[in-house]
Amino acid sequence: MQPFTRHTGVAAPLLKDDINTDQVAPILHTRGLKEDYRAMLFHRARRRDDGSEDPDFVLNKPQFRAAVILVTGQNFGAGSSRESAVWSMLANGIRVIVAKSFAEIYRENCLQNGLLPVVLGSDAADEFIARVIAADGQAPFTVDLSTQQISGPGGPDICFEIPAAERTRLLEGLDDIGLTLKHSDEIANWERRAKTAQPWLQSARDSRRSA
């Protein structure tokens, strides 16, 4: 996983609650195993009925095209567990999402891919949103995970909380599977215990095929 330390760039305001992963990464008619994640991001929301770009959609506005930080409302990433809703952000250079809250599976998918999910309390979020709108893409914000601060135009630095272990995982770009594999012996021990305590859990045989 790519480590996350600090990113500086334009912050784009997408000020809706409950944006779901069908909106972020829609299932398109033509698809294959190698998908164009860059084109997938907000594919429908970015377009008008005739297929042309909608100039009013925030990420289509010239000042937000190179956004690194997306700022949004409550419950971002609700719905389907599709990880393409994170990959399509990264493919467009978005490395931070600042929200009032995240849907749980989406937040986990962010952590797995080095996309930083920042949660701000409602008041702090509203203050930050006002600054992002005022900046209008003309001046950059910096999100620093090591100091847990957002800095930029229009006000003082904003502190954010993130569980220490998740912070370390992102800063060091730790391989999540690698972390768990350190516990291989305990997993094997659990399997042995379960085989005695609830033997049916450790076997999933098709009784019609038993020899």
Place this chain on the structure above:
Amino acid sequence: MQRTLFDKIWDFHRVAQRADGRDLIYIDRHVLHELHAHHAFAQLEKQGRPVRRADLTFAVQDHTVATKPGRDDDTNPSGSAFIKAMRDGCRKNGIRLFDLDDPEQGISHVVAPELGIVLPGATHAVPDSHASTVGGVGALAFGCGTSELAHILTTQVMALKRPQRMRVKLDGGLGAHVSAKDVALRIIAEIGVAGARGYAVEYAGAAVRVMPIEQRMTLCNLNIETGGRSGFIAPDDTTFEWLARRPFVPQGAAWDGALRYWRTLTSDEDAAFDREVALDCAALEPQITWGTDPSQVVGISGRVPDPAALDPSRRAAALNAFGYMGLVPGTPLVGLPVDRVFIGSCTNSRLPDLQLAAEIVRGRRVAEGVVAMVVPGSSSVKREAEAAGLDRVFRAAGFFWGESGCSMCAGGNGDRGQPGERCVSTTNRNFENRQGSKVRTHLASPATAAATAIAGRIADARQLAAGRS
């Protein structure tokens, strides 16, 4: 100490605590589908990591499969690469696949319980947000993304933060033509689309106890639409009778041993929950969504709400939904003309769902101009329905009768509506564009969907049924 059922299952499956404070929870049964698995297979191959427990891992083809009779890999051209990659990955890794032509193919959340692959008190994971459908048999299930899927394949555990515990107590009996779908929609309306975020939810109460297993699965299926991490129901005799003799359950003496344990799977009487919610179902009428998220729900006799009467935090979303859905406040739901009706998906595609719908359809015709589809949740459900003559009821009425799969739930297989169409659907998400570009989805029960197909307009199944007698 008094413990909830969640605590009992979680604590048993807790292998270790990782350095980052997460619990490693052993996954007893892992079921993959073709839309996400190929990424994980590719990742494992690249990293040279083997699958730890192929014998506890199963796979289905469901999201991208065509529903057209006589289908093959290429009937849905955009699905064929996924279907073939799944077949290849399962063969290389020794995973049992219920392939496109398997007599037991179907939607993962339908197939796993009907074969007895999931069990009470077992943990279960699927790279799909509706994983907790199988909570209906008392399993603790988690939806996950693709990276977590690779993690489970390699380690057979998930690294999870322990959720809080919620109990949703459902009292009162359900009225005629009111089912678990209506109850679930009302719960989502009451607690909201993020109301259970951070919680594992136990559904309990008298209304749950009389629900057949298939309805319990419908209830648990929709748990994610409240943002819940998992949703489940304590198993009881109804569960054990339903599971007995299914092919993958323990047999003979092993069954007896399991049964003794399963009977202990209840929340202790004084166990504390972090949040409790209660709903009286006795007066509940059929429910239907009017908007573009599953909490925008009214009773079937209701009207599109007046935004002034809504909580201020929900007004902006409502105004947006009116535009997308082509509705104005104050319009009664009953009577709205529809173009399409879909009966199927992991929410409502099991045999009793189809029986409820067929009961209404029998001897009637789908209204002129309405495209109506029934897609059974598994090939086994389809066979059983055909043995009971349900396919003939639906086809005689003018319904399309399809091969099993996810179909119009997310449109991943090409089954989609046309722009501007209004669709009553037994699925789980009424999000914008989910069933096709600009399709206007109303979520409802199989009975409401069937009555609507016949009327050509949103209809109250109770009235249609009364008209017959």
